[in-house]
Amino acid sequence: MNTNVHDDYQLPVLQGTAKEFYTYCKAHDLRFQRCAQCKTFRHPPRPLCNKCYSFETEWAPVKGTGKVYCWTVAMAPIGKAWVSYMPYAAVVVELDEGPRVATWVTGIPPDQLKVGMPVKVWYDELTPEVTLAKFKPL
Numbered sequence: 001m002n003t004n005v006h007d008d009y010q011l012p013v014l015q016g017t018a019k020e021f022y023t024y025c026k027a028h029d030l031r032f033q034r035c036a037q038c039k040t041f042r043h044p045p046r047p048l049c050n051k052c053y054s055f056e057t058e059w060a061p062v063k064g065t066g067k068v069y070c071w072t073v074a075m076a077p078i079g080k081a082w083v084s085y086m087p088y089a090a091v092v093v094e095l096d097e098g099p100r101v102a103t104w105v106t107g108i109p110p111d112q113l114k115v116g117m118p119v120k121v122w123y124d125e126l127t128p129e130v131t132l133a134k135f136k137p138l
């Protein structure tokens with residue numbers, strides 16, 4: 001359990017497809033919504049496939065490995081909860097299976113990130129209800 005939780009840390013709202021995604025995260029099972037017809041990932045989750053227009057979905061497991069796709073570095077906190085994280089990088093990781101996810105890459109200073117850097121998922125059990133999928137360098 002992460003003990004760095006503060007009162008104004010904005011947690012995900014657990015409803016709809018977000019609830020499904022975070023329920024898998026809580027079980028340390030990284031899954032992304034995927035079209036059940038053409039197998040194209042949909043992230044963030046949404047009802048309609050943008051490739052074949054199917055409404056059919058499934059939650060497909062991924063290995064949890066990928067690479068740094070891009071990032072931006074936040075230099076100023078947006079609230080008290082973020083002060084201890086400054087500066088931090090908001091990173092987009094591209095999973096080996098294809099979907100890209102906005103996340104954290106921990107264990108490395110932002111100025112040492114590199115495009116294409118291999119990373120692996122880990123699970124930050126932020127609260128009893130919310131577990132975030134974060135990444136660390138391989």
Ligand SMILES: [Zn+2]
Nearest residue numbers: 035038049052
């Ligand atoms: Zn499709």
